[in-house]
Amino acid sequence: MNVDTNILPIINLESISQILLGNIPQDDLLAQLVILKGQFILVEHEGKKSKYKFLSPEAVEKAFTSKTATSGWLSSNTIWWGKNPEGEAIIQFYSPQKYQIQIMGQETKVITVPMPAFLFAGCSSKYYLWAVKGRVFKPDAQLYKPPLPNVWDDSGICFGGNSPGMCSAATISQTWDLFWKSPFNKDLSQGKSKTHPDNICNQLIKLHESKPKSYPSSDLVSVHSWKVTTPEDIINHLFN
Numbered sequence: 001m002n003v004d005t006n007i008l009p010i011i012n013l014e015s016i017s018q019i020l021l022g023n024i025p026q027d028d029l030l031a032q033l034v035i036l037k038g039q040f041i042l043v044e045h046e047g048k049k050s051k052y053k054f055l056s057p058e059a060v061e062k063a064f065t066s067k068t069a070t071s072g073w074l075s076s077n078t079i080w081w082g083k084n085p086e087g088e089a090i091i092q093f094y095s096p097q098k099y100q101i102q103i104m105g106q107e108t109k110v111i112t113v114p115m116p117a118f119l120f121a122g123c124s125s126k127y128y129l130w131a132v133k134g135r136v137f138k139p140d141a142q143l144y145k146p147p148l149p150n151v152w153d154d155s156g157i158c159f160g161g162n163s164p165g166m167c168s169a170a171t172i173s174q175t176w177d178l179f180w181k182s183p184f185n186k187d188l189s190q191g192k193s194k195t196h197p198d199n200i201c202n203q204l205i206k207l208h209e210s211k212p213k214s215y216p217s218s219d220l221v222s223v224h225s226w227k228v229t230t231p232e233d234i235i236n237h238l239f240n
Helices: 013-022 057-064 172-181 200-210 231-238
Strands: 031-036 039-046 049-055 078-084 087-094 097-103 109-115 117-123 126-132
Touching: 039 057, 049 057, 078 231, 087 172, 087 231, 097 172, 097 200, 109 200, 117 172, 117 231, 126 172, 126 231
Parallel strands: none
Antiparallel strands: 031 039, 039 049, 078 087, 087 117, 097 109, 117 126
C-alpha cells in the first residue's frame, strides 16, 4: 500500500487558537481589544488591575496601519477624495460651460449646448452625475438631475459599450472625457426637463439652435432620492 506523504494534515485554526489563548500566562497578557459595533474598548492589564479605554474606529485603524495613505496629485476639479473597502471615491465639480455632444438617432447630430454646473463622482467602476445651480460649489447645494440622457434615476451613468476604468485620482479626468466623447442616444431621456419631460434630447437640440449663453436653471428637475439630495449626502450615503 502506497502512502502519499505529500498530503498535509488539515489544520483546525479555531482549536489551535483556543489552546494558545488558554495557555497564555496572565502575566504575559498585557492588553485586550474588545470589538463592539462602531466602537472599540482597549483593556490594559497592570498586575491585578485593569484599565478600560474607549477607542474610535479611526484610532484603531491608525494604530494598525503602518503605511500612510495618500491620494497623489489631485486635479483642480476634484473637491473631495476618500477611500473605502471598494476603493478610491472621488467627487469633482465642473462649473457651467458649453459641451459638444453626439446624439444618435436616424441621423447622428453633433451639437454644442450650454450645461449647468455638474458634480461628477466615482467609486470602484461606478460613476454618478448631478446638476447643481450656480457657479460656485456649496456642500449643502440642492442636487438636480443632469439634463442629459443615459443617466439612471439614481444618477448612475450608463456608458453604453464603453467601459470606464476603476475610479482613481489618476484616471477620473479621463473617465470624464470618455463620458462626453461617448455618443448619447434617447435611452433614459425622460424626466430630465420641465419643458421637455418626455425627451431631454429635444431640449438639447432646441438649445443648440437658439444658442443661449447658459442653461435655463428653471428647467432643472430635482432628484427624487430621499437619501441623496446634497453633496454631503453623496459622501454619507454612497461612499460610506
